[in-house]
Amino acid sequence: MATKHALALLSLVLVTVWSWKFRGGLAWNTDKKGLIFNWHPILMVFSFVFLYGEAIVVYRFYGGSKAVKKTVHLSMLGLASILAVIGVWAAFRFHNESTPPIPNLYSLHSWLGLATLGGFFTQWLVGFVTFFYPGGAPQQRSYVLPWHVFFGLFLYALSIATAQLGILEKLTFLQTGKTIPRFGGEATLANLLGVVLAG
């Protein structure tokens, strides 16, 4: 468990170093559209890997009353939803504002990304109305719970796989475009990030 938290933190560090040090940092209003894109990996790893991963172990691995843990669980996942939307928005802005514009939603990464996003919102809403407000009858809750856990873990795996696909895609663009070499500091860092996400 300590390992899990450590890997989650490490993935945050690695994605930040990648975007900041190698890809030139972050900006929202800029002519360098690549700097807008850089929000995408950072926000997605923070929301859909880090916050997601920490929120689903809250019930098991932290102290406190059930009511508090429930609020923490739903709030962290609500925050994750919002940051994920901003993160995906950054990717779309990068595509639309590039000259010439880059088409949207052509890749396996983007398809699975949208599926993850849609599944996540649905999961949050169903969780909210069933377990929080207005809250279902006891037999409804106990019927939904195993599905909630199953889909929650399935979407987590999908989210990790999507993030790995994004890393590979970004790196492949840079490498086939000869912006960076196949072997080198940046490639090793990004591949390492992908390996850490698998852990």
Add this chain to the structure above:
Amino acid sequence: MATKHALALLSLVLVTVWSWKFRGGLAWNTDKKGLIFNWHPILMVFSFVFLYGEAIVVYRFYGGSKAVKKTVHLSMLGLASILAVIGVWAAFRFHNESTPPIPNLYSLHSWLGLATLGGFFTQWLVGFVTFFYPGGAPQQRSYVLPWHVFFGLFLYALSIATAQLGILEKLTFLQTGKTIPRFGGEATLANLLGVVLAG
């Protein structure tokens, strides 16, 4: 469950159509090194997605005695190991025999691929000596079993993610090299394969 089998079969059909109809088919002794590569996706999906997926549900979803199911489980996974080695060999041959040669093991796909392969062999050997021959003492078996199930499912998820990374990488090479367009029959087929693997 019927859905699971149907998706497994569909992934086989899709990867075959992709390699055969769009990528020009299969060959082992040829100057067209791309035809050697084409064994890679077909063999990997057949071994590490199809056979793997069917072998791990044998205990639950087929009739027959425990001893028979055990033999089927270990044989299917043994066959999967052999075919996976040939499939990875095909990818290495493609790299080494291309002019100029393409370097090996630079990508996240190949790193996770090797990790999957290594994990799989280890899992098979530990499974074999613990549950088949010579076979551990009962308390040894019951200690190993939950780890066997956990790693078996973890490696399955890793294997699926690796296959999706391979699909994205191949498609990205073809698209950035302008061999095929971003939107079109081949891209849709390959992305669909990636989505089906997630199911």
